[in-house]
Amino acid sequence: MTSTTHFGFRTVPEGDKKRLVGEVFDAVASRYDLMNDILSGGLQRLWKAAMVDWLRPRAGLRLIDVAGGTGDIARRVQERVQGQADITVCDINVSMLSEGRRRAPGLDVRWLAGDAANLPFHDGVFDAYTIAFGIRNVTRIEAALSEARRVLKPGGRFLCLEFSPVDTPLLDSLYDLYSFRVMPLIGGLITGNREAYQYLAESIRQFPDQNKFAGMLRDAGFSQVNFRNQAAGIAAIHSAWRI
Numbered sequence: 001m002t003s004t005t006h007f008g009f010r011t012v013p014e015g016d017k018k019r020l021v022g023e024v025f026d027a028v029a030s031r032y033d034l035m036n037d038i039l040s041g042g043l044q045r046l047w048k049a050a051m052v053d054w055l056r057p058r059a060g061l062r063l064i065d066v067a068g069g070t071g072d073i074a075r076r077v078q079e080r081v082q083g084q085a086d087i088t089v090c091d092i093n094v095s096m097l098s099e100g101r102r103r104a105p106g107l108d109v110r111w112l113a114g115d116a117a118n119l120p121f122h123d124g125v126f127d128a129y130t131i132a133f134g135i136r137n138v139t140r141i142e143a144a145l146s147e148a149r150r151v152l153k154p155g156g157r158f159l160c161l162e163f164s165p166v167d168t169p170l171l172d173s174l175y176d177l178y179s180f181r182v183m184p185l186i187g188g189l190i191t192g193n194r195e196a197y198q199y200l201a202e203s204i205r206q207f208p209d210q211n212k213f214a215g216m217l218r219d220a221g222f223s224q225v226n227f228r229n230q231a232a233g234i235a236a237i238h239s240a241w242r243i
C-alpha cells in the first residue's frame with residue numbers, strides 16, 4: 001500500500017509531497033522575503049534575531065542552515081561574527097537558493113542543494129544546525145531530525161524556529177481568520193499564487209505543538225531539549241544538544 005502524508009490539509013502519497021512543496025517555493029521565491037515581512041508585520045525579523053541570540057555564534061563556528069532558502073539566517077549569523085563563521089546554506093529548492101545568491105552576492109556562505117532528510121555530509125562535522133520555518137515542509141520530520149543529529153559534532157547545537165498551533169481562546173479565532181482568509185488573499189494579490197499561501201497556512205496547523213516536537217527531538221536522541229515561545233506561542237524556538 002502507498003504511504004501517505006499531509007500536504008497542508010490534503011492527504012497525498014508520501015512520494016508526491018517533495019514535488020508539491022517544491023512547486024510552492026518555486027512560485028514564491030522571487031517575492032519570498034518581501035512576503036515574509038508583509039505577512040508577519042515584521043515579526044519574523046524579531047523571531048530570527050531571537051534564534052541567533054540564543055545560538056550566540058562565535059568566530060569560527062561551523063554552521064549548517066537547513067531549508068535555508070534565501071539565506072536570511074546565514075546572513076544574520078555572519079553579521080554577528082563579522083563574517084568569521086563557516087556557513088553552509090542547504091535547501092532542496094534551487095529557485096530559493098538562486099534568489100538568495102542574487103540578493104546577497106557578497107555573502108560569504110556555501111549554497112548547496114540538498115534534502116534535510118538526506119544531508120550530503122559525513123557524520124559529526126558541524127558545531128550548529130539551524131532550521132527556520134523549514135521543518136514543517138519536510139515529508140518525514142523524524143528523518144530530518146535524525147540527520148540533524150548525525151551531522152552535528154558531539155556537543156553540537158540544534159535550533160529550530162517554527163510556527164506552532166495557537167490554542168489561546170480568542171487569539172486562536174483571530175489567528176485562524178488571519179491565516180485562512182487574509183494571508184491567502186494578500187499572498188495571491190502580490191505573488192499571483194493564492195494556493196501557495198493557503199498551503200502555508202494549512203501546513204502551520206499540521207505542525208506538532210511545542211511539547212510534541214520536544215518529544216520528537218528526544219526520540220531522535222537529542223538532550224537538553226527546550227523551547228521559547230514567541231508572540232504568545234504563534235512561533236517557537238526549539239533548542240537541543242547532541243551530547
Ligand SMILES: C[S@@+](CC[C@H](N)C(=O)[O-])C[C@H]1O[C@@H](n2cnc3c(N)ncnc32)[C@H](O)[C@@H]1O
Nearest residue numbers: 067068069091092093096115116132133134137
Ligand atoms: C518557509 S521557507 C524558509 C526559508 C528560510 N529558512 C527563512 O526562514 O527565511 C522553507 C524552505 O524549506 C525548504 N525545504 C522544503 N523541504 C525541504 C527539504 N526536504 N530539505 C531542505 N529544504 C527544504 C524550501 O525549499 C524553502 O526554501
